[in-house]
Amino acid sequence: MSKLAIDLEIAQTLGVSVALLLALAENNSITNISDLKSQAVQALTFLGDEEITTGINTINKFNLLKSIQDDQYLKAPANKNTTSPMTTKWRPAKEVFEVVKFGGISKEFVESVLPEFRLYWTEKKILKDNWNKILIDHIRREWAANSQPNKGLPFLMHDEWQPSQEALDVLQMAEISERKALEYLKPFILFWKDSGRAFKSWNSKFVEFVRRRELSDNEYSKFKDENVKRTNEAGEFSQKFDERTQDKSWAEDIDFK
Numbered sequence: 001m002s003k004l005a006i007d008l009e010i011a012q013t014l015g016v017s018v019a020l021l022l023a024l025a026e027n028n029s030i031t032n033i034s035d036l037k038s039q040a041v042q043a044l045t046f047l048g049d050e051e052i053t054t055g056i057n058t059i060n061k062f063n064l065l066k067s068i069q070d071d072q073y074l075k076a077p078a079n080k081n082t083t084s085p086m087t088t089k090w091r092p093a094k095e096v097f098e099v100v101k102f103g104g105i106s107k108e109f110v111e112s113v114l115p116e117f118r119l120y121w122t123e124k125k126i127l128k129d130n131w132n133k134i135l136i137d138h139i140r141r142e143w144a145a146n147s148q149p150n151k152g153l154p155f156l157m158h159d160e161w162q163p164s165q166e167a168l169d170v171l172q173m174a175e176i177s178e179r180k181a182l183e184y185l186k187p188f189i190l191f192w193k194d195s196g197r198a199f200k201s202w203n204s205k206f207v208e209f210v211r212r213r214e215l216s217d218n219e220y221s222k223f224k225d226e227n228v229k230r231t232n233e234a235g236e237f238s239q240k241f242d243e244r245t246q247d248k249s250w251a252e253d254i255d256f257k
Contacts, residue, residue, distance in 0.1 A: 083127040
């Protein structure tokens with residue numbers, strides 16, 4: 001048997017045995033459960049019968065072999081053109097919640113990262129036919145990051161918080177540079193620290209905050225520039241200054257008698 005390259009994210013969420021079975025299926029182009037089971041018994045001799053059976057049941061439950069065969073798992077319903085752009089009202093398939101739940105990720109956590117996911121990909125304006133699969137990858141990354149300090153629970157804003165690269169990318173697509181966006185980081189932190197509110201993810205809040213502030217600052221600058229322009233413009237004169245100071249024509253029609 002050749003070496004198997006397993007997917008670490010699958011190993012972390014569904015287990016090492018499932019990752020090994022899927023790697024075996026991909027290496028040997030296995031597309032049905034019975035063939036996978038028979039080959040697993042011969043090739044994965046270091047796995048016990050119970051581990052193989054449990055792994056096979058998991059793969060069968062979530063129809064994971066089909067995703068290897070033609071990448072149709074967790075895609076939109078089959079038709080001639082399944083590619084579509086992300087929208088702000090897009091909802092994941094119910095299978096997404098089932099898959100991540102198996103990895104200990106709650107529905108509430110999925111819902112908390114969904115707005116940020118939709119915002120990021122809506123700004124990208126590209127077509128995809130596997131949004132559900134992309135969302136699962138995003139959820140796993142966010143879960144891993146959020147599980148470190150706070151076990152995926154909502155947390156208060158703190159002085160060390162930094163926006164994710166994805167959030168900064170979204171702002172760059174709105175023509176707000178990373179340097180400019182980070183100028184708003186301190187007031188953002190101060191604002192939300194004072195609010196005392198807690199969220200599982202702060203990135204979408206940061207994107208909204210920066211956009212509002214940038215729009216407000218631009219409007220103020222425009223208003224200020226217009227006022228300065230009006231104040232500084234004294235009008236146009238047909239004579240130079242020294243000519244105007246010696247001009248007595250204004251008094252010609254005045255009778256001093």
